[in-house]
Amino acid sequence: MGNRDDVARFFDAYAQIFDGFYTGRRGRLLRWFDRRFRRDILVRFARTFEGFGDLRGRTVLDIGCGTGPYIVEALKRGARLVTGLDPAPAMLELVRDRLKGTDYADRCRLVEGSFPGTDLEPHDHAVVMGVMDYVADAATFIRTLRPLVRISAAVSFPSRHWLRTPLRRLRYRLRRCPLHLYDEVGIRRLFDAAGFSGIDLWKIPGAGMDYHVLTHP
Numbered sequence: 001m002g003n004r005d006d007v008a009r010f011f012d013a014y015a016q017i018f019d020g021f022y023t024g025r026r027g028r029l030l031r032w033f034d035r036r037f038r039r040d041i042l043v044r045f046a047r048t049f050e051g052f053g054d055l056r057g058r059t060v061l062d063i064g065c066g067t068g069p070y071i072v073e074a075l076k077r078g079a080r081l082v083t084g085l086d087p088a089p090a091m092l093e094l095v096r097d098r099l100k101g102t103d104y105a106d107r108c109r110l111v112e113g114s115f116p117g118t119d120l121e122p123h124d125h126a127v128v129m130g131v132m133d134y135v136a137d138a139a140t141f142i143r144t145l146r147p148l149v150r151i152s153a154a155v156s157f158p159s160r161h162w163l164r165t166p167l168r169r170l171r172y173r174l175r176r177c178p179l180h181l182y183d184e185v186g187i188r189r190l191f192d193a194a195g196f197s198g199i200d201l202w203k204i205p206g207a208g209m210d211y212h213v214l215t216h217p
């Protein structure tokens, strides 16, 4: 267990359900669960764009773009080009659906593949949200990211929680999807070793589990 194919397969099957978090199209119980336990997904979204500042004329790379909420927001904020990378075709299909008929669709480029392992050019900003959970070699991932970022990168990391972590581990084990968790010391070490110049690291408070990192090359 634990290879990239497992991750891609898991997210390919999970795309519609995952998208429901952003669209609100899901059952009452899940919506309650989202409000109670997944608020950090919205918090990290807001913090990422606050950290990037003005995106007009900028380029943005979204690694593990999923169904594309960050892609759409960056385009709406005037990004010149947004590249979305994801290994799950069903996720990319939902991005295409989201972009269809908009006047910014032609500023988006979608690439099917995993990171590292896909050739990408440097962008002004990079987004890596909700992805490090599934990355076995975080050191190589962050080191490979460094030369692709010109201005800043926003990266989220899942932390450990006494109640949620064992439940989440069980859920993911049943779905044959690997799960990797982090602590503050380990995260700082990853960015130092990769040569990033300082990181702004914030643990999202409450029942959520994420660290949010804003960093510069």
Ligand SMILES: C[S@@+](CC[C@H](N)C(=O)[O-])C[C@H]1O[C@@H](n2cnc3c(N)ncnc32)[C@H](O)[C@@H]1O
Pocket (backbone or CB within 6 Å): 007, 008, 011, 012, 063, 064, 065, 066, 067, 068, 069, 070, 085, 086, 087, 088, 091, 113, 114, 115, 116, 128, 129, 130, 131, 134, 135
């Ligand atoms: C939880 S979703 C998050 C999607 C989006 N970033 C968001 O915050 O809404 C994680 C996504 O990362 C993708 N992913 C997982 N490992 C990846 C890797 N090594 N390279 C690129 N994408 C990856 C999955 O296919 C999935 O679509």
